[in-house]
């Protein structure tokens with residue numbers, strides 16, 4: 103079914119594997135190509151020579167070369183082929199796959215129509231530029247329906263595991279009779295043989311020519327936006343004539359340039375689904391922040407703002423630049439606000455904590471940029487501490503601000519960037535948000 107696997111990943115005996123190959127269900131492929139003493143990894147596309155290494159290999163009784171770039175997906179070696187499953191598999195044609203009965207806004211419908219048209223006409227690319235909170239998942243439903251009705255196979259890929267976790271239950275609910283699987287580093291499902299896959303972009307290393315429709319959510323997010331091998335993998339995972347749909351709220355310069363040159367078809371949704379404008383971030387100077395943190399304190403001005411915030415009805419999402427600061431800020435605030443917790447990328451309880459915060463078991467969640475996008479809390483104020491730090495680039499700051507005011511019941515919410523001096527990223531983010539609000543106002 104369009105998989106590209108190492109020998110270890112195939113649960114078959116040697117005889118069984120040979121049978122599948124002789125019958126044409128599978129073929130073996132060179133894993134690491136060597137041309138004029140230069141290596142190329144055929145799984146991840148890596149051709150940076152310093153990302154190859156050699157190790158003594160008992161089976162070959164010599165030193166064998168392997169790829170370090172994609173080693174987190176299992177070791178690919180020059181002496182062991184990759185195995186590719188036949189992409190010629192017929193998927194069911196589903197007459198009425200979508201059970202969602204909600205209604206799209208006029209803006210959402212416009213984007214949905216463009217998506218359907220791109221899929222039905224086999225358009226190679228379409229970028230959907232939708233502000234944070236535009237409701238882009240729902241916009242996809244008509245397109246997914248059209249694809250499933252035509253017996254197409256779809257992959258919805260995103261760089262972020264949290265996004266896979268958030269999208270999967272929503273899609274399973276909207277498409278109850280479709281085979282849907284979530285694939286990420288430690289997902290329960292591993293087989294990846296569903297008609298609709300929701301996957302991290304890393305999992306695409308394990309597919310070849312498998313999908314008719316490839317949707318890449320958050321194309322501008324780390325690590326996808328600056329990782330050529332993930333882009334290579336997503337291209338290779340799709341069929342040659344596949345339709346690529348890109349979703350983003352904050353396209354990078356490269357996409358903007360291609361849109362401007364009319365090389366990348368796009369549709370723009372400037373309004374949130376509830377019709378209210380995006381909260382515009384406020385910039386507050388806090389020159390003593392790092393000094394106070396070094397003494398395990400927060401500046402008085404910030405404490406006063408948090409105190410006033412906690413008297414209101416919203417929860418508080420507090421972003422810090424590093425894991426250490428997230429922990430430190432949590433420790434400082436805990437004696438005053440016991441219902442506080444922190445999350446970061448390596449936190450094993452991160453899923454549980456995010457869920458508990460959503461259930462209002464905490465009033466403050468301190469986080470690194472891992473929660474900058476893809477997560478929705480109904481009623482939060484959002485503060486960024488030390489917003490001038492390099493991790494907070496324009497896209498991150500726009501995404502962070504986009505966490506506020508997402509519910510129709512509470513469409514506002516306060517966004518504050520606490521800083522030690524304004525940066526271009528802060529000013530650009532603020533300007534980008536105001537510009538989108540202006541465009542969203544037009545009838």
Ligand SMILES: [Zn+2]
Pocket residue numbers: 143144145146147148169170171172173178
């Ligand atoms: Zn590789």
